[in-house]
Amino acid sequence: MSATFAPATSSPDPERALETLTDLVRADLEACNRLIVERMQSPVALIPQLAAHIVAAGGKRLRPLLTLAAARLCGYRGDRHVALAACVEFIHTATLLHDDVVDESALRRGEPSANALFGNKPSVLVGDFLFARAFQIMVRDGSLRVLDILASASATIAEGEVLQLVTQNDTATTEEQYLQVIEGKTAALFAAATEVGAVVADRPQQEAEALREYGHSLGIAFQLVDDALDYSASQAALGKTVGDDFREGKITLPVLLAFESADEEERGFWRRVLEDREQSEGDLDRALSIMVRRGTLAATITRAREYGARALDALASFPDGPERRALAGIVEFCIARAR
Structure with a gap:
């Protein structure tokens, strides 16, 4: 693993990196968004109503953007990547719906979560619908390799969520x-999103593996930053209630x-608030104070930068160009959220 992370001088500014990537694949993204809206329709009115709340309402579309850009990086000029990018977004959205129910989250992207508005049962069932739509798109694509990549990612996501629960x-x-x-x-969905870009372009296995490594490392870096932000961001910036992980007793790297x-007194505090779930006013502030004093938030971001360096290394085998520079810029964009 590289010890330091420094984006290439030609990479976009972190503040503009997402915009740069979006501009680069804008026509494909617009086609992807049209397909998303089309494929979430159903004669059962509650399905498009609830799905629209979380799908059509926004989000960065980062994962489908990665699929579109990876295909472009590999020289693909067809249109299969558009449908697969929509598939990736459906898988992601389905997991968000399920996660918010499991976590009893009240906010998503700064707005009331679907479960808060519609209830838990509709959220779970519409999540199932979106998963099914994703698999319909995979089957229509006709590639067993693509089906294997995305189906395996879906299973791995579920395993990760269950392991987190355990x-x-x-x-x-x-x-x-x-x-x-x-x-x-x-990381599993980030990796799958980028790998299928090489697969639809019929590129050599080495390139598919490089893009998979890029997505995998980027996904870990992204989540490490998210886990740090849960203790240090403002609610407006985070798009969800700050301290949700703490209140739910999730064991993330800053906590670990x-x-x-910790000394024995601090370990007693962590056991009380996380294991016994005996939390009172001021405990979140105390947890943050301990993390700052012990340097664990900074250490988590350092670890994210190490994985960011891995992601950049994975791009090194591809020729320089706007797609590679945009994907490199996304690495720094994901980490710069911690500033």
């Missing part, structure tokens, strides 16, 4: 287990590192 509230969780969780719940370096 390790929740357990301060004995190891860093290895934590990495398994985020590799499943986040704080527990490892």
Whole structure:
């Protein structure tokens, strides 16, 4: 693993990197968005109503953008990548609906979550509908390799979520287990989203594996930053309630590192608030104070930068050009959210 991360001087400014990538594949993204709206329709009125709340209402579309850009990077000029990008977004959205029910989240992207507005049962069932739509798109594409990549990612996501549920509230969780969780719940879909870009372009296995490594490392970096932001961001910037992970007793890297370096009194605090779920006013502020004093938020961002360096290394085998520079810029964009 590279010890430091420094974006190429030609990479877009972090603040504009997402905009740069979006502009680069705008026509494809617009076609993808039209397909998303079309394929979430149903004669059962509640389905498009609830799906529109989370799908059509926005989000960065980062994962489908990665599919579109990866295909372009590999020289693909057809249109299969548009449908597969929509498929990736449906898988992602389905997991968000399910996650918000499991986590009892009240906010998503700064707005009331679907489960808060429509209830848990409709959210779970519409999530199932979106998963089914995703598999219909995969089958229509006709590639068994694409089906294998995206179906495997869907199974891995579910495994990651279940593992997170199993390790929740357990301060004995190891860093290895934590990495398994985020590799499943986040990195798996990032990796699949980029790998299928090479597959539809019929590029050599080496290029598909390089793009998979890019997506995988980017996904881990993205989640590491998210886990740090849950303790340090403003609610407006985070798009969800700050401290949700703390209140749910999730064992994330900032917590793991704080527990490892804690004295006995601090370990008692972590066991009370995370394992026993005995939380009172001021406990979140105390948790943040401990993390700052122990340097665990900064250490988490450092770890994210190391994975960002891996993602950049994976792009090195591709020729320089606007697509490669845009994908490189997304690495710094994901990490710069922690500023």
